[in-house]
Amino acid sequence: MMMGLCPLLLIFMLGSCLTQPNQAPDNPRYTHFLDQHSDPNPxxxxxxxxxxxxxxxxxxxxxxxxxxxxxxxxxxxxxxxxDKNGEPYGTNFIISKAPFQVTICKHHGGSSRPPCKYRATAGFRYIVISCEHGWPVHLAKTVVKSKSAGH
Structure with a gap:
């Protein structure tokens, strides 16, 4: 009896390890978004x-x-x-309810060929993004909200 349960138990355990509730879909736009814009621990x-x-x-x-x-x-x-951290912004975008720490890299210099020269601006900003099936796929811009704007 125990020998028959072992393979089933192994399959169940492997399956539960492979399926994560918040796992990203096979979405190249989401993967591209993360590659271009996500850096949780600089x-x-x-x-x-x-x-x-x-x-x-x-x-x-x-x-x-x-x-x-x-x-x-x-x-x-x-x-x-x-709805946890976003609200509608314009026609097709969502703005974060809380600011994120961001680094904005701007190219400066004469040539668009490497080596590229960048200036960094670090700060806290609200992010404006497009979502596809609940996943971020495009960063439209970042904004600084003034206190007088009610946020």
Missing amino acids: HRRDDRYCYDTMRERNMTSPCKDINTFIHGTRNNIKAVCE
């Missing part, structure tokens, strides 16, 4: 950070003019697509 947030991270993520051939890295967990960014 070691620094200066010009060198921009140069290294943009190069590591293949955004320097040609040099991308501007890119924003969001320093929040994937779950916190995904929550913007839901």
Whole structure:
């Protein structure tokens, strides 16, 4: 009796390990979004950070003019697509209810060919994103809300 249960138990345990409730779908747009904009634990947030991270993520051939890295967990960014941390913004976008720590990397210099030179601006901003089936797929912009705007 015990020998018959062992294979079933093994299959059940493997299946439960492989299926995670918050696992990302096979969505190339979501994967691309994460690659371009997600960095939950940056070691620094200066010009060198921009140069290294943009190069590591293949955004320097040609040099991308501007890119924003969001320093929040994937779950916190995904929550913007839901009522947990997002609200409608404009026609097709959602804005975060809370600001995220971000680093904005802006290209400066004459050539769009490597080596690319970037200036980093670090701060806290609200993110405006597009979502597809509950997953972030496009960062439209970041904004600073003033206290007088009621937020």
